[in-house]
Every structure is written in C-alpha cells, then in structure tokens.
Amino acid sequence: MSPGIHDLPVEADSPLLSSARVTIWQRTWWRGWIVPIVLLVIWQTLGQVGFFPRNLLPTPSAVLSTLQGLTQTGEIWGHIGITLQRVAIGFVLGSAAATGLGVLTGYSRWLFQLLDPLLQALRSIPSLAWVPLFILWMGIYETSKVVLIAVGVFFPVYLNLVSGIQTVDRKLVEVGRIYRLKPYQLMIRVFFPATLPAYMVGLRGGLGLGWMFVVAAELMGASQGLGYLLVDGQTTGRADLTIASILLFAIFGKATDALIAAGSHRLLYWQDAYVARG
Amino acid sequence: MLNLTQVSKQFANGFTALTDIDLTIQPGERISLVGSSGCGKSTLLRIMAGLESPSNGEVLFNDQPIVSPHPNVGLIFQDPRLMPWLTVWDNVQFGIHHLSGSQRNQITQTTLIKVGLLPFAQHLPHQLSGGMAQRVAIARALVTKPEILLLDEPFSALDALTRMKLQEHLLQIWQYDRPTLILVTHDIEEALIMSDRIVIMHPHPGRIHQEFILDLPYPRRRTDPILQAWKEHLLDQLDLSLPTSNFHLMPV
Numbered sequence: 001m002s003p004g005i006h007d008l009p010v011e012a013d014s015p016l017l018s019s020a021r022v023t024i025w026q027r028t029w030w031r032g033w034i035v036p037i038v039l040l041v042i043w044q045t046l047g048q049v050g051f052f053p054r055n056l057l058p059t060p061s062a063v064l065s066t067l068q069g070l071t072q073t074g075e076i077w078g079h080i081g082i083t084l085q086r087v088a089i090g091f092v093l094g095s096a097a098a099t100g101l102g103v104l105t106g107y108s109r110w111l112f113q114l115l116d117p118l119l120q121a122l123r124s125i126p127s128l129a130w131v132p133l134f135i136l137w138m139g140i141y142e143t144s145k146v147v148l149i150a151v152g153v154f155f156p157v158y159l160n161l162v163s164g165i166q167t168v169d170r171k172l173v174e175v176g177r178i179y180r181l182k183p184y185q186l187m188i189r190v191f192f193p194a195t196l197p198a199y200m201v202g203l204r205g206g207l208g209l210g211w212m213f214v215v216a217a218e219l220m221g222a223s224q225g226l227g228y229l230l231v232d233g234q235t236t237g238r239a240d241l242t243i244a245s246i247l248l249f250a251i252f253g254k255a256t257d258a259l260i261a262a263g264s265h266r267l268l269y270w271q272d273a274y275v276a277r278g
Numbered sequence: 279m280l281n282l283t284q285v286s287k288q289f290a291n292g293f294t295a296l297t298d299i300d301l302t303i304q305p306g307e308r309i310s311l312v313g314s315s316g317c318g319k320s321t322l323l324r325i326m327a328g329l330e331s332p333s334n335g336e337v338l339f340n341d342q343p344i345v346s347p348h349p350n351v352g353l354i355f356q357d358p359r360l361m362p363w364l365t366v367w368d369n370v371q372f373g374i375h376h377l378s379g380s381q382r383n384q385i386t387q388t389t390l391i392k393v394g395l396l397p398f399a400q401h402l403p404h405q406l407s408g409g410m411a412q413r414v415a416i417a418r419a420l421v422t423k424p425e426i427l428l429l430d431e432p433f434s435a436l437d438a439l440t441r442m443k444l445q446e447h448l449l450q451i452w453q454y455d456r457p458t459l460i461l462v463t464h465d466i467e468e469a470l471i472m473s474d475r476i477v478i479m480h481p482h483p484g485r486i487h488q489e490f491i492l493d494l495p496y497p498r499r500r501t502d503p504i505l506q507a508w509k510e511h512l513l514d515q516l517d518l519s520l521p522t523s524n525f526h527l528m529p530v
Contacts, residue, residue: 175359177329178347179373179422189372193363270363272404 058240066240090149098157106165145217152213156205164198200264284335294483308459310469318484352424358411360403367399409440
C-alpha cells in the first residue's frame, strides 16, 4: 500500500548560498579604496608643492590635523552629537508619519483617493521652501530644524511604502485567501514581508534626505552642529574646517546608511538578489 | 460530495465564462476537466474553491453552499506561489497556523517526507527548481488534510519529464488519504493518466460537452494502446476551432 516515494529522486540544485556572497565581498572590498587613495595621494603631493593655494584648498594632512585639534579640545563631540540628534529625531518622526499614512493609504483605496493627491501636491514643493515658514512658526531653535528634516524624510518613505503595498503580488494574496487568513493576519503574514523590500529602500532614501536637510537647517542658523562648522569655516576663511566638517558628514552619513543597509540585508536575506561577478 | 447545479458565470464586462454547469463529484473520485483555453475550466475551479462566486446556480459541498474558501477544500495553482521569505518548512505550515506548534511540526515533517523534500526543509523558494517548488505547494495543500484537492493546471509550467514524474508522484501521494482530486488541464494525456472520469468542456460560452468514465487500472502506462485510442477519441471531442473574431488576423 505505502508507495515507494522515498526513492523519488530529488533534483539537486546548486543554490546560490549566502556564504558565497560573503566570500566574494571579503575578497573584493578593497577595490573600492583604490581610486580614493590614488586621488588623495595626488592631492597631497600637488598641495605640498604649492600647486593649490593653501587657504582655499588645504592638503589632506592639514584637514586631518584640524580634525585632530578639534578632537583634542573635545569641541567636535558637541557638534557631532547635536547633528546626529537632529537627524535621528527628524528621521524617526518623518518615517513614523510616513509609515502611518502610507499604511492607511496603501490598504484603503478610499483614503488613497482622499489623501494621496494632497500629499503628491505637497511633495512638489521644494522642501527648502518651507524653511522661512517653519522658522516663523517654530522659531530658530531645535523644533523647526527637526521638523524640516522630518519633512525631507517623509516623502521617500511614504512613496516607497505605498507603491510597495500596492504592488504586492495578487497571487500571494490569493494564497492567503485560500487559507482563510483574517485581514490582520493577511497584513502581518503576507503584506508586511512582501512590502519590506520597498520599505527599506524608502528608509534609506529618507535617511539620505535627512542628512541633506540637516545641512540646510544648520546653514540657516545654528550655534552648534556640523553644518554650523561648515559656515564657521566659510566666515572665518578656514577651508580646512569646512572640508573637515564635509568629511565628518560623509563619514556619519555613510555609517548610518551602512547601518540601515546591514539591517535590510538581514531582514531581506530571502531575496533572490543578483550578484555581479568579475 | 460536491454538487454543482446550473452554475453560470458572467464577468462584469459582459463576458460569459460558463453556462449551466451541472456536475456531481463523489468523494475520493479523480476527475479531470479538459478543454482548450477560454472554455472556463479555470473559472469553474475558482468557483469551487470559493475564490469567485457564480452569477447563477450554486456549488454545494456536503450540502453546504461554497461562498468563500472552505477549510476542507485545498487548491494548487499553476505556479507554486510560495512565500519567498519563508523556508520550505514554513511555507508548508502556511495554512495550519491554528494548530499547536507540535502538531504543526509533526504534520509538516510527515508531509515533507511524503513529497520527498525533508532534506530541503530549510531552503528558500528561490533555491528550488520548478518541480521542487511545485511539490512544496502540493505539501502546503496536503497538510490541511483536504477532502477535496483542486488542481489548476498544476504541472503545465514544468518541463515534460518533470511533469510526468509529478503526475505519478501525485497519484502515489493520493493513496495516503484519498482526497477527491479535481484536475483542470488542457493536456489529454495528463487527464488519461490521472483520472477516473474526464469531463470535456467547450468554449464560447464555457459549457460541459461530454463526460467519459475511464475504468482502467492504475498505474497507467502512457504507451498503452488502449490509452492511445482514448487519446485520439478525446482529441476529436475537443473544440479546437479558433474563436471567429480571430480569423481576420489570418493571412488570406
């Protein structure tokens, strides 16, 4: 009676194991460093022989020693701290609002028709145009800065989330229906994981804009922060200070992005992603 | 027992997919609905699954009307439709979350053994071949212990060899619980290998043309002359004419 199905041949596939990706990454990460290092060496050499005017383009080593000076006095930590704080609060507020609204308009056609045209119209306003109004309403201090950053973060998160929800594979939703999932189960077990890739892209884009807007907010008027250092370097004619703060923006922008990228990589391990070779 | 009386389906755009389908299917029966594309066979299956509602008539499952997906009716689609973020193991458990963890794991394990995929329990869908993925989909339907298993051209997307293997494999698995198998296919050979009864459908509008009882022992050999004779006979029954609206596209 019992059929001999245990001998059924199992086609051995060669799955693209994630360990293979890790090995590729370990062997090739250094390639990204070649061009920047060559450029730095050229810059340093040309600067030292006096090819560039030093007050306008100081050498990399001069920028480094400026950074070192700021670190030794401890002054730098206050600037970094306040900028990180602004980005963090703005990012959390902006992405929370975008997530809430995105979920509502993504799932409800009615709310989408009601709210999405307005949000799209607001999106077409260049966000920096809000600055005077925000300063007028909320003053020059933290609130207006954080709100501006939140506005910047909002749209990429919202747009990606809504389009993610709206493009969830109808066929997978049908599987949920066949197994009689209740609406909230369908949301948690099908919509949420299916939307996650688009959502993570939105978060990364939102964070990028958050960093852009913190610069704008701090340029407008701040007594502390990396953006303040930028302006300070300009007004006091110290290009080394400005370049040092640009460098710090780059480092922290990249670091926070890498954090989200790593988190998204962990959450989306199941994706059948393309890995370029050679 | 599944009873269809006077089932019709007209879509919102006015297209009539099915008219007056009357069909009674006994428990444990293996039945195939065969027809060319556009004959409404898939729509009919979706109505039995409770995914679509008929415009007229009704579908009774053990005397209860089917208006939405029923816990004792399983459906296997043409494509596996596995959740790409779940392992094989978790995909198989997808429909039995109401059971306790230990029950769930036990059923999942025995079912994965049945379909021969236990060694692949921790794989993700994208790591499987098409045939393996479809076996996972079969396992996912089987763990709910359905009385009726609906199959919507389940093997048509696979290569010919895998298709033949899976047809026989499904018949072997069927032996365990002997659910009613309702198979929609456009492949006459598949219907001949797998079913006790074959219903031929005609299109425009979709309707039942004729039914045939196949009183042949299993397993059936594809090369069996009797089967070949059946095949020729059934092919003659299929309405293979193109819809008239297509003729103006042909070169004169």
